[in-house]
Amino acid sequence: MADNHPATLFSPYKMGKFSLSHRVVLAPMTRCRALNGIPRPALAEYYAQRSTPGGFLITEGTLISPTAPGFPHVPGIYSEEQVEAWRSVVDAVHAKGSIIFCQLWHVGRASHPVYQPGAAPPISSTNKPISSRWRILLPDQSYGVYPQPRPLDASEIPQIVDHYRQSAINAIRAGFDGIEIHGAHGYLIDQFLKDGINDRTDDYGGPISNRCRFLMQVLKAVVSAIGAERVAVRISPAIDHLDAMDSDPLRLGLAVVERINNLQQELGKRLTYLHVTQPRYTAYGQTESGRPGSEEEEAQLMRTLRNAYEGTFMASGGFTRELGMEAVAHGDADLVSYGRLFISNPDLVERLKLNAPLTKYNRKTFYTQDPVKGYTDYPFLSGTNEPISRL
Numbered sequence: 001m002a003d004n005h006p007a008t009l010f011s012p013y014k015m016g017k018f019s020l021s022h023r024v025v026l027a028p029m030t031r032c033r034a035l036n037g038i039p040r041p042a043l044a045e046y047y048a049q050r051s052t053p054g055g056f057l058i059t060e061g062t063l064i065s066p067t068a069p070g071f072p073h074v075p076g077i078y079s080e081e082q083v084e085a086w087r088s089v090v091d092a093v094h095a096k097g098s099i100i101f102c103q104l105w106h107v108g109r110a111s112h113p114v115y116q117p118g119a120a121p122p123i124s125s126t127n128k129p130i131s132s133r134w135r136i137l138l139p140d141q142s143y144g145v146y147p148q149p150r151p152l153d154a155s156e157i158p159q160i161v162d163h164y165r166q167s168a169i170n171a172i173r174a175g176f177d178g179i180e181i182h183g184a185h186g187y188l189i190d191q192f193l194k195d196g197i198n199d200r201t202d203d204y205g206g207p208i209s210n211r212c213r214f215l216m217q218v219l220k221a222v223v224s225a226i227g228a229e230r231v232a233v234r235i236s237p238a239i240d241h242l243d244a245m246d247s248d249p250l251r252l253g254l255a256v257v258e259r260i261n262n263l264q265q266e267l268g269k270r271l272t273y274l275h276v277t278q279p280r281y282t283a284y285g286q287t288e289s290g291r292p293g294s295e296e297e298e299a300q301l302m303r304t305l306r307n308a309y310e311g312t313f314m315a316s317g318g319f320t321r322e323l324g325m326e327a328v329a330h331g332d333a334d335l336v337s338y339g340r341l342f343i344s345n346p347d348l349v350e351r352l353k354l355n356a357p358l359t360k361y362n363r364k365t366f367y368t369q370d371p372v373k374g375y376t377d378y379p380f381l382s383g384t385n386e387p388i389s390r391l
């Protein structure tokens with residue numbers, strides 16, 4: 001920049017081919033309002049409420065196949081009906097001037113026979129279940145124990161990779177501007193990455209290069225289908241959500257970054273961004289998550305990955321207005337994604353800009369199915385929650 005003013009959350013940013021007018025991103029968040037896996041009009045309203053001209057939104061984790069779910073009423077992007085239904089959501093967001101990426105999700109072992117075709121055990125890298133420290137939300141809103149998963153045979157992996165590829169194509173067909181691969185928070189891809197889970201002895205387990213193999217195969221398949229400039233990756237090397245521990249999170253994070261950098265060099269193109277969850281994040285409103293580490297260690301991990309990655313870096317996890325401003329001003333992040341604050345403040349961008357008071361979120365309605373309550377009824381500063389009239 002020609003002047004001495006550091007960037008702020010409200011400075012424009014060129015994210016690959018997309019011109020953003022600010023750096024406040026809607027983090028991907030599961031909200032369980034897509035009844036029977038179909039995005040309903042409530043989703044269009046929810047995302048439109050959080051759209052701003054030149055803003056950037058990432059959808060909730062969106063299922064790549066019938067074996068992918070581990071929460072009730074999560075949307076998919078593998079059937080024609082789902083693709084068609086997403087189109088209205090994307091159109092509503094585009095009409096408000098935002099860019100929107102679809103987050104592609106498979107939960108792996110973080111599922112239950114109740115969510116699986118034929119009540120089968122969920123699939124994973126391993127046959128080790130998630131410990132009883134964690135509970136799974138069941139369709140009747142009660143909590144259950146995670147069951148024993150079935151480890152995927154190596155011969156089955158190409159088919160799963162293909163589900164990601166086909167879902168990415170479907171997302172573009174639905175009008176999305178791109179996709180984010182969910183490689184974080186203890187779900188299927190993370191179950192391959194982390195040595196605290198992955199106990200395989202084949203080409204997908206053991207050394208770090210083998211543990212990165214599944215992610216890289218997914219990434220390459222998706223990039224060859226829709227182009228690197230429409231693809232992003234999310235990782236959380238230092239988050240132990242759902243027992244996703246690694247003995248050396250920094251080394252793992254750097255290994256992923258190095259492989260993405262190499263791929264970018266081979267292609268002569270960059271991904272849209274790399275999204276990393278900061279360990280200080282207290283996950284999902286119930287259980288303390290994140291590796292115990294000092295703030296300094298956490299900042300160091302994020303900074304090291306940021307400096308190593310050749311491209312746009314998005315940080316997430318426990319950001320307030322002040323922390324977001326600092327991260328951008330110090331160059332620790334190009335973009336900051338906000339989760340829980342964006343649930344309860346549909347006009348978060350405006351509120352942060354004005355330094356206006358924020359509405360508190362209600363955890364009890366994070367994963368309920370009511371299309372309005374705790375979903376689209378959080379107030380706007382202007383005193384209305386009618387997004388259409390606020391254009």
Ligand SMILES: Cc1cc2nc3c(=O)[nH]c(=O)nc-3n(C[C@H](O)[C@H](O)[C@H](O)COP(=O)(O)O)c2cc1C
Binds near residue numbers: 319
């Ligand atoms: C209700 C809820 C659902 C979430 N669902 C997802 C998800 O589907 N995919 C994902 O990558 N992260 C998910 N997250 C994590 C958020 O993207 C974000 O990283 C996290 O909330 C930390 O940011 P915050 O402190 O600003 O809330 C979820 C978080 C919450 C609170």
